Amino acid sequence: MDRQPLTIADKTFTSRLFTGTGKFGSAQLMEDALLASGSELVTVALKRVETQNSQDDMLIHVTHPRLNLLPNTSGVRTAKEAVFAAQMAREALETNWLKLEIHPDPKYLLPDPIETLKAAEELVRLGFVVLPYCHADPVLCKRLEAVGVAAVMPLGAPIGTNKGLRTIDFLEIIIDQSQVPVVVDAGLGAPSHAAAAMELGADAVLVNTAIAVSDEPVRMAMAFKLAVEAGRMAFEARLARPSLTAHASSPLTAFLDE
């Protein structure tokens, strides 16, 4: 069975595993892990790169024909700062794709829904392909969709916690009613978490910490790649769903129809 590709805005992705670039023990290890993951979209924190320097160590290691850069605005606290940073990113990195992150809370890095919605609206108006990191809030996701974002990126659990799909009830609703791709971002700590998100019907997942801080990032990246593929395949093959009523293989009332 051919795998269904994922299309976001003007790009089509074969891989549904998006990756991050933070926390790796070396830039080379990061590059090796990104390539092993099969990922085609990697997010890069503006605050970590020297945008004026084409020899920036991180940028060198993510410059690869298969990798698309997704600059993020990690560090900004308001919509105004996010819009300014996005414009700088577009100019420096020559992409209008943007992962919109506004988390004024530096302790838990939780996204500000109000500022995120305001910034998303403005950035879409300015021609950006906006992928907002947001709470697993179904109403917020619909509001973001209405202002024209290209995908929504609700969190599975607080970022960096490796706790898995703690927001599963809300993710189900978001996936059920979304008309744009849903990328589960943050909190996925194990390949099984990623597989579960894909089985749920998520269009993609974004993973960073679980790969970067493992003992063997390259092997962990491959494990996530396989898990995402398995989860997606299971979703497309239509998982048998749990049911409240029994479906016996030899129905007790079948004789009535005989």
Place this chain on the structure above:
Amino acid sequence: MTRSKNWFDAHDWDRVQRDIYTTTARQVEQALGSSRRSLDDLKALLSPAAQAYLEPMAQLSHQLTQKRFGKTIQLYAPLYLSNECQNICTYCAFSLDNKIRRKTLTDSEITQEAQALKQLGYDHVLLVTGEANQTVGVPYLKNAIRLLQPYFAHISMEVQPLDQPDYEELIAEGLHTVLVYQETYHRDTYRNHHPKGKKSNFQYRLDTPDRLGKAGMHKIGLGALLGLEDWRTDSFFTGAHLHYLERTYWQTRYSLSFPRLRPIDLLQNDTITSRSFERCMTDRDLVQLICAYRLVNEEVELSLSTRETPRFRDHVLKLGITSLSAGSKTNPGGYAVEPESLEQFTISDERSPADMVDVIRRQGYEPVWKDWDKLLTSR
């Protein structure tokens, strides 16, 4: 009554000290086993009883730090702008009563120092001065930040406490972080060590992080000067201060530092050093403190300076530390302008930034020169 006074008065020094020194092994084990640790757990982890649990504390601290910060260590360098000071601090070479040659960098000297630091690879600079409002007041600092902006992505400052509007003005110029150490949270000891100058106002200093928080500072660094008082009790108060600030100014990031008293040259009053070092902590104590802070706060940044020895720094790098200074000069003009002028204190680790990068890499960590960009806060 200020809010700062509220949190401070909620903790009685003597009672806190008694709690720490009467902690039982059972209480330490409870603190270690807890999934969300409280200030009571901090007392337990700072206690003498917790020394028997140093290895499990270190293991846990390593795991928690790596989960949150990854395998990365940030690098920064202090840039001393001036050794002028109107205060008497009994432990500091810049103290007013020390008859040393005073120096404040000029515009061209600031630029020379910046270029020297930039060549070493730095993108994060920490501006340091003594406390001399006439010479190095807000206009001087504002001008310095303007001069340094083209060279550095991240500008921090460790100078005299200022008023809220001053901080707002400097933030608008591009200041990102302010470090302000209370020195000691024990009022009487504080008074004894700061007999003259504006710094003798304990409460004004204690309220400084509040003024910073209200001004919207991105990051605030706290710490106690380890050696002035009982380090366990002072460190608890630092932790309690952080606890209060995090809940009040929730949009601000925080860092903690561990300045252990170091020898200084040309000290006029030689009775001071012996007294200052009476309460100094051992390496084992400092490891315990680093781990205790990490175990009660997974998100706080922990910074280690060149006050510590190479051997110690190499070993604690994995225990919870997230940022290091390297190749530091603690004298104005120390990098390029006047390398031989008087240092504020003698550093212990004289290795160059390049050497430290090798050390960091050998331990499987990535040295991070840049983790902020002023573009993110452009107004």
